[in-house]
Amino acid sequence: MKIALLGYGKMGKEIEALAIAKGHEVVLKINEHNLNDLTLENLRKADVAIEFSTPHTVVSNIRMCFEAGLPVVVGTTAWYEHFDMLKKECEEKGQSLFYATNFSIGVNLFFHFSKQLAKMMKHYTAYEVSVDEVHHTHKLDAPSGTAITTAEGILSEYPAKSSWVNQIVTTEHPAADTTANSAELLIRSYRTDEVPGTHTVYYESEVDTIEFRHTAHSRKGFAAGALAAAEWLPGKKGIFTMNDMLSF
Ligand SMILES: NC(=O)c1ccc[n+]([C@@H]2O[C@H](COP(=O)([O-])OP(=O)(O)OC[C@H]3O[C@@H](n4cnc5c(N)ncnc54)[C@H](O)[C@@H]3O)[C@@H](O)[C@H]2O)c1
Structure with a gap:
């Protein structure tokens, strides 16, 4: 070809x-x-x-x-x-x-299972859902397209959230932004070194955290x-x- x-x-x-x-x-x-x-x-x-x-x-x-x-x-x-x-x-x-x-095939599996997880987690209201993405500092856009697709998948299954909002952060996974509207799904974007792409869905409650992550090791x-x-x-x-x- x-x-x-x-x-x-x-x-x-x-x-x-x-x-x-x-x-x-x-x-x-x-x-x-x-x-x-x-x-x-x-x-x-x-x-x-x-x-x-x-x-x-x-x-x-x-x-x-x-x-x-x-x-x-x-x-x-x-x-x-x-x-x-x-x-x-x-x-x-x-x-x-x-x-x-x-x-990446792995990320497309991640999209699929993240939607399944959202379908289950919508019943457990003690948990706050959010998405973190980490990429290299040369990346021009934020949030990543992958984070947006992940967020849209969650929104399609999770009635408590109606839209996503992006926050650029300077440390990895800082404490949740308490000013965020609770109907908004928070996507945190963090830029550091040469990371090809890491995406994590968090479900956090007062007593524990569930994390679901895809880490690309290379391009x-x-x-x-x-x-x-x-x-x-x-x-x-x-x-x-x-x-x-x-x-x-
Ligand atoms: N969909 C995916 O799986 C996936 C994975 C990785 C990166 N990306 C995206 O792909 C894009 C490129 O990523 P990258 O890491 O290779 O970036 P890069 O900055 O390394 O490469 C971009 C290239 O585009 C060239 N360019 C500039 N103007 C051009 C033009 N008019 N026509 C053709 N080329 C031109 C630049 O010279 C450079 O060679 C970004 O948007 C990134 O977010 C997508």
Whole structure:
């Protein structure tokens, strides 16, 4: 398979290594220094694009892939306010887009079980639920897309919370913010060193704490999921995400 990498930073390089090891060919690599190479002609040399760039560049890159008729797998986060518009454009133009806030299989299991846990915990009102995410200091967005997906899963099963609110914290898991509206699910974002991504759901009561955590040890899990999506997507039309590819 011929792959165009739109975004050739930490994730783009991880995906390239895995793609080559699996016998794929990377025919285009775009970063901020060679944007002149990002043309319809070059995009059309690929079978699929994998987009891990920045929240500011992802929307125009997706549109270029639609224009080139190239299926696109999108890992970049923090563009979802444009989602409805791009979904409409994708469907009208008969194109294909696969997106995920997190491509790791383990995180998608974590999403699934966190929803099951919320379904059980909604009966135990002594517990306050919250979500913590820890990432490296280069991460541009907060809260992480993964934390948002986790929070949305909890909200769908937990009637006591109706929306989420984000707090940037300077120590890991500080005491709960007593000013937070109790109908809001608190997401704490902490940035430190080179952490690839740790997400924890807390249920805390006066007498104990239940923690449910996913810890990424490297970026390899994200890269493997994105590549699996790129192998799965060509030939399909419309909008897809991990639930369409995985059977849970
Ligand atoms: N969905 C997931 O599983 C997942 C996992 C990890 C990271 N991410 C997200 O992926 C994105 C990229 O992460 P990263 O760690 O590789 O970041 P990074 O900063 O290491 O890389 C970003 C790259 O985009 C390039 N770029 C800038 N402008 C561009 C343009 N117009 N077109 C193409 N490329 C351009 C930069 O030069 C850089 O090479 C972030 O939004 C991050 O949150 C998602």
